[in-house]
Amino acid sequence: MIRTNHPLYEALRDIEEFKLKLAEYFKDKDVFPIKSRVELANLLPCGISLKCGEVEASELVKLLDESDFPIKDLNDLVTKLSKKCPIE
Numbered sequence: 337m338i339r340t341n342h343p344l345y346e347a348l349r350d351i352e353e354f355k356l357k358l359a360e361y362f363k364d365k366d367v368f369p370i371k372s373r374v375e376l377a378n379l380l381p382c383g384i385s386l387k388c389g390e391v392e393a394s395e396l397v398k399l400l401d402e403s404d405f406p407i408k409d410l411n412d413l414v415t416k417l418s419k420k421c422p423i424e
Contacts, residue, residue, distance in 0.1 A: 347389065347423045354388035355418050361386065362410050369406035373397050376407065388421035396420040 361381060370376045377397050380386060386393040399420040407413045 344423060347421075350389040351418055351421045351423075354386075354393075354421060355414050357386055358393070358414050358417060359410060362413060368409050368413075370413065371406045373400055373405070376400075376413075388418065389424070391422060393417065 362379075365379070367379055370379065377394055380393050380397070388396060396417050400416060404416050407416060
């Protein structure tokens with residue numbers, strides 16, 4: 337693994353870890369297409385931490401626009417939700 341002192345390294349690493357966790361959680365679920373924020377929020381795990389940095393996935397869902405739906409497949413979900421992760 338490449339190490340760097342770049343100021344964005346930690347944030348980008350957090351986003352990549354979030355993508356992997358999200359993909360792992362949804363990989364065998366037959367839930368697509370997801371039609372709304374409410375539907376997506378109801379699909380997120382209860383009691384399992386699914387965070388991007390310090391932000392819970394449920395908070396990221398609130399940042400999605402109506403135009404982000406429907407979410408067609410796992411790749412679409414990972415892409416759209418990870419784009420809402422904060423970069424600090």
